[in-house]
Amino acid sequence: MTENTRNETVLVTGASGKTGRQVADAAKAAGFGVRAASRGGAVRFDWYDRSTWDEALRGSRAAYLAYPPDVGAPGADESIAAFAQRAQEFGVRRLVLLSAIGERQAEPAERALRESGAEWTIVRATWFMQNFSEGLLLEGVRSGEFVFPAGEAPQPFIDTRDIADVVVEALTDSSYVGRALEITGSRLLSFREAMAEISAAAGREIRYVPESVKEYGAILAGFGLSPEEVAFTEALIEELLHGGDAKATDDLRQVLGRAPRDFRDFAREHAARGVWKT
Numbered sequence: 001m002t003e004n005t006r007n008e009t010v011l012v013t014g015a016s017g018k019t020g021r022q023v024a025d026a027a028k029a030a031g032f033g034v035r036a037a038s039r040g041g042a043v044r045f046d047w048y049d050r051s052t053w054d055e056a057l058r059g060s061r062a063a064y065l066a067y068p069p070d071v072g073a074p075g076a077d078e079s080i081a082a083f084a085q086r087a088q089e090f091g092v093r094r095l096v097l098l099s100a101i102g103e104r105q106a107e108p109a110e111r112a113l114r115e116s117g118a119e120w121t122i123v124r125a126t127w128f129m130q131n132f133s134e135g136l137l138l139e140g141v142r143s144g145e146f147v148f149p150a151g152e153a154p155q156p157f158i159d160t161r162d163i164a165d166v167v168v169e170a171l172t173d174s175s176y177v178g179r180a181l182e183i184t185g186s187r188l189l190s191f192r193e194a195m196a197e198i199s200a201a202a203g204r205e206i207r208y209v210p211e212s213v214k215e216y217g218a219i220l221a222g223f224g225l226s227p228e229e230v231a232f233t234e235a236l237i238e239e240l241l242h243g244g245d246a247k248a249t250d251d252l253r254q255v256l257g258r259a260p261r262d263f264r265d266f267a268r269e270h271a272a273r274g275v276w277k278t
């Protein structure tokens, strides 16, 4: 059951990012005031600069936490523990952390939140559909030849708008406190099939070209990532995309009472907006 949320404010971190933007919109639609926070946002907030935390927290009752670049990055656990502590000192008791299904590296960050004393919910998601329509991978898709080390294993891609709807329920409804929700789309597609869906929607061929994780790591090193960052990214890709059978889950339907958005609809909608035009 959803509680009355009017006249309450939530802090949304990563508010200009793939999930944060949708969480901010969904929270506003649910009647929350929103403090949209990021380094360059209306409310300045930097995970690596604690002097920005208090102002971001002031006046909120709950917060959505998206930890960039990855919830499993080294140091995420310390930042999340310290932030959760500070949040509670400011009366921000309910904290919802975005995590990833099957990501062993995310366990310390999740543990830090669970042990913080906050009213916590962890929302573990699978690969975002929007990785293909915004952010780092968009240019590769748009080029017509999407080179990526995802192999051929199918994934239950999720729409970030569905993540946002679940996050808002978790911010609102106390029955999700103390729970880890695992949310996915309902249809498993390989990256090759995902590109075929986007090609059909966009009316142009976009080929998937698998490469090895090591080849991808070498490209990242060429872009200036440190050896540690390259090793972390390689391990993450191995684990998330080559780690075994990905499965669709039912948690999203249980929380929202409806099916997840489908990849075909995502592709058609974004193609109509011209996202993959050359």
Ligand SMILES: NC(=O)c1ccc[n+]([C@@H]2O[C@H](COP(=O)([O-])OP(=O)(O)OC[C@H]3O[C@@H](n4cnc5c(N)ncnc54)[C@H](OP(=O)(O)O)[C@@H]3O)[C@@H](O)[C@H]2O)c1
Binding pocket: 013, 014, 015, 016, 017, 018, 019, 020, 037, 038, 039, 040, 041, 045, 046, 047, 048, 066, 067, 068, 069, 070, 071, 072, 098, 099, 100, 101, 125, 126, 127, 128, 131, 135
């Ligand atoms: N991509 C996936 O498929 C996937 C799947 C499951 C979980 N996840 C998790 O999703 C999280 C990332 O969320 P997202 O994809 O929505 O974000 P995103 O699109 O990568 O955008 C990052 C957001 O965080 C802000 N930001 C960047 N550095 C920051 C810093 N030092 N301090 C505060 N804010 C900062 C950015 O704005 P500014 O530049 O203005 O600061 C932006 O709003 C990660 O924890 C990742 O593990 C991703």
